[in-house]
Amino acid sequence: MKRIVLFVLTNVAIVAVLGIVSTLFGFNRFLTANGLNLSALLGFALVMGFGGALISLLISKPVAKWSAGVQVIDHPRNADEAWIVETVRKFANQAGIGMPEVGIFEGDPNAFATGAFKNSALVAVSTGLLQNMTHEEIEAVIGHEVAHIANGDMVTMTLIQGVMNTFVVFLSRVIGYAVDSFLRKGDSQNSGPGIGYWVTTIVLDIVLGFLAAIIVAWFSRQREFRADAGAAQLMGRRQPMINALARLGGLHTAELPKSMSALGIAGGIGQLFSTHPPIEERIARLQQPQG
Numbered sequence: 001m002k003r004i005v006l007f008v009l010t011n012v013a014i015v016a017v018l019g020i021v022s023t024l025f026g027f028n029r030f031l032t033a034n035g036l037n038l039s040a041l042l043g044f045a046l047v048m049g050f051g052g053a054l055i056s057l058l059i060s061k062p063v064a065k066w067s068a069g070v071q072v073i074d075h076p077r078n079a080d081e082a083w084i085v086e087t088v089r090k091f092a093n094q095a096g097i098g099m100p101e102v103g104i105f106e107g108d109p110n111a112f113a114t115g116a117f118k119n120s121a122l123v124a125v126s127t128g129l130l131q132n133m134t135h136e137e138i139e140a141v142i143g144h145e146v147a148h149i150a151n152g153d154m155v156t157m158t159l160i161q162g163v164m165n166t167f168v169v170f171l172s173r174v175i176g177y178a179v180d181s182f183l184r185k186g187d188s189q190n191s192g193p194g195i196g197y198w199v200t201t202i203v204l205d206i207v208l209g210f211l212a213a214i215i216v217a218w219f220s221r222q223r224e225f226r227a228d229a230g231a232a233q234l235m236g237r238r239q240p241m242i243n244a245l246a247r248l249g250g251l252h253t254a255e256l257p258k259s260m261s262a263l264g265i266a267g268g269i270g271q272l273f274s275t276h277p278p279i280e281e282r283i284a285r286l287q288q289p290q291g
Contacts, residue, residue, distance in 0.1 A: 036177045041170060049165030057158040061101075061115045061122050068112075070103035070124045080130065087142050088123050091234050095150035097121070109133070109248060113145035114154060121149045137247055140231050140240040147230025153223045160219050164212035172204035213273060220275040225285050238286045245286075249279035 030041035064070065076082035081104070088102045098119030108128040115121030123145045129138060148154075180197035228245070232238040276282075 030173070036174065038174075041173055045166045045170035045173075048169045049167075050162035052165055053158045053162035056161075057116045057154060060154065061120075064112065064114045064122060064124070065103070068105040068107075068124065070105045070122070072101050072103040072122075083135070084125065084130075084138075084142070087139055088146065091143050091146040092149075094234050095146050095230075097146070097150050100146070100149060104130070111141050111145055113148045115149070116154065118149055118152060121154075123149070133244065133247055136240045137244040140235060140244040143231035143234040144227045144241065144244075147227040147234065148223070151223065151226060151230060153227070156223065157216065157220060161212075161216055164216055168205060168208040168212050172201050172208055175204055176201035217273050217275050221277045224276050225282065228282050228286055232286060242283050242286050245279050245283050249283075 030037045030044050065072070073081050073085055076085055084104070085102050089099055092099050098121075100113065100115070100121040100123045103122060103124040105124055105126055107126040109126060109132050111123070111125040111129055113121055113123045123142065125138070125141065129141060133141070176197045176199075177193065179200045180194050183196040184194050228241055231241045235241070277285075
């Protein structure tokens, strides 16, 4: 479940850094002597929210390579590596996207795709996946990852994360200001935000951040269903993807870095926060008659 989890953690770290920088350089001009300037706050929230998400997207591929220890296959060293590269190339051509970079990383069965742009993405598979699956099942997994790229899922998740970040930043500061004003009612020395504002804002950033993560995870789960269907379409039939999921259901799947979990093939750390639906639900969805 590497891709989305990594993305989310990277996004949180970047937003935190942006918040510190904005405070140090006085960019948070929404706090005025006359109260809260909502227009300025909204602009600040948009910059913070989408700035963190977009930066996370742009650095997603190098961060994924580093965090997972991906070895990019520049020149295949054996028949297996050549087969993986050609499988990715075949599906990329079918999906109408540019050839992604292809890599292998050490670990239990898993795979992921990441990258800011459809025509310069990365598809990586683990050594455990290659050792525990048939060629047809591995093809289905690769097709799933290529479908993520073709569907523009990294960009979609970035936009959703940006919207959620914006709401978190905006609401936490509005509520923080209201709480601080209530606590300091009648204070003639009220020349700026007090401790009530800062404590409330920090607490709500955390609480609302968790709620936002639940929403982002829900969207990620819907993208997984679509990528499963995309893999079936690329292969021309659904059974290989069903077999691959069934195989994964009986294997110990690798824990992927947080920012990459959404585009991984397997995942799940709690139902609300899981970026992937249960294997059983994914299989059941593929087995439904096509309308």
